[in-house]
Amino acid sequence: MGSERGVSGIAKVQHVVIVGGGTAGWMTAAALAHAFRGSPGRRITLIESSEIGTVGVGEATLPTIRAFNASLGIDEVDFIRKTQATFKLGIEFVDWHRKGGRFFHPFAPYGMKVQGASFHHAWLRMRAAGDSTSIAEYSLPSVMAAGLRFAQPAAKPSVPFANFAYAYHFDATLYARYLREYALAIPGVSRSDACVIDVRLRPDDGFIDGLLLDNGEYVSGDLFVDASGFRGILIERALVTGYDDWTHWLPCDRAVAMPSERGESPAPYTRATAREAGWQWRIPLQHREGNGYVYCSRYIDDDEAVASLRGALAGAAMAEPNFLRFTTGRRRKFWSRNCVAIGLASGFIEPLESTSIALIQSAIAKLLAFFPERGFSAIETDEANRVMREEYERIRDFIILHYKATARDDTALWRDCRAMPIPETLERKMALFQRRGHVVAYAEESFEEASWVTMFAGFGLLPEQYDARVERMDIQALARDLASIRVAIREAADMAPLHESFIARHCQAAA
């Protein structure tokens, strides 16, 4: 590992240069530094500009973040304390289907298989027989969340419905700082606070040769990671990779974020409330709440958006509004020549399902899996690009569903979204579910069957028919089985402590 050349005699990538010190930059630095431990020749240089700063948002995650932290050997309690984190069992959607309606998206499957068919078919059968029980009652994390309770799942749950996952809400700045300390403690990692003012390309092949900094230094490297945020200074400004614009499907193009004082007991979930021209997030942390309004500038201006957000805060605002502009879409290639774009530099899908940090993780995993030699292999980068592109498209479809499926017609945004054409992949998925409850899984899906079922149920897109295997069951016996699952879930949820007490007992941050 220590030598300049691998067993094949091909020169190894020795120096990785990362531009950007936000969540993407430091997650990448930490993961690469961990992977390179014991490779003495390898170096990582991270360049970040404290003058430019970071985007300052990105505080709700998906359960995959736990695997990322664990892969670095990070202690969960230490991480929670130092990032003011809380636990997240899912997302509560308020006013999405209709005003006044709500549903919960848990990180878990519902119930258990029935006659080999997914649980929702049994639920659909009961529904067809006149039972109005919500599918949420067959989900332990949904019932715990409704009671503001939290418990970690058992390592080996004795019943399928006790098998759930959880994620975190954390302070984005503190998480980047946490990973910075982690990475800088590993030999071979260094940081430079400077601004990249020029990117020089090699004349023969157009690969990046090096970066000129505003302190006069020239930093050359073998592999460059563009974690410079929306600017995409390497992948786009220098390499002109191109961008697929998806605003015709996902029209929101701005956000305003504002932290507020902590409310009562922190909820173990993110709340996403549909508003007149977009939606609002509420993310409970230990020391404050994160809030933001994601909106479409065609339907509301910045002043109205911030006034609307202020009016909906549960506690007093703790900072001035932070306005952000974005174009929803994806870089045509996240890996181009000797540059890999990670984080906002690689694309952006609005944070309705907290997918950006998970996409950072996914990009890092691809970089590690296809880690190049200095010659770079086109077939490998093509494959990494193909998979990443598909992951983005699957997430895009899932988010579009939230807009397309609304029954709201009270404002222009919702009326336009109801009427908009959607990608063929999503159209097919919706049609198949409405036919007989089939959930199609394409390659590279981030969201599993239960997540799609949650959305279809939450938006009332339910079929009259269901899996034939469930049809054959005795309806009385089925009703009894389902009732016993509900009772078991209710009892298990009642045994869980309040989320706030769980944190106080196990992982309270210092005041």
Ligand SMILES: Cc1cc2nc3c(=O)[nH]c(=O)nc-3n(C[C@H](O)[C@H](O)[C@H](O)COP(=O)(O)OP(=O)(O)OC[C@H]3O[C@@H](n4cnc5c(N)ncnc54)[C@H](O)[C@@H]3O)c2cc1C
């Ligand atoms: C409104 C909004 C809400 C979001 N909410 C969520 C969420 O709840 N969950 C989630 O998973 N994701 C969310 N995201 C996405 C999430 O914030 C990002 O994926 C994450 O923060 C990573 O950002 P980044 O590191 O790519 O970019 P940034 O945080 O913008 O960091 C860019 C870095 O590059 C540096 N830089 C830029 N130009 C130069 C230069 N020329 N020279 C030197 N340094 C430079 C900057 O100084 C900075 O350090 C949200 C995004 C937005 C816009």
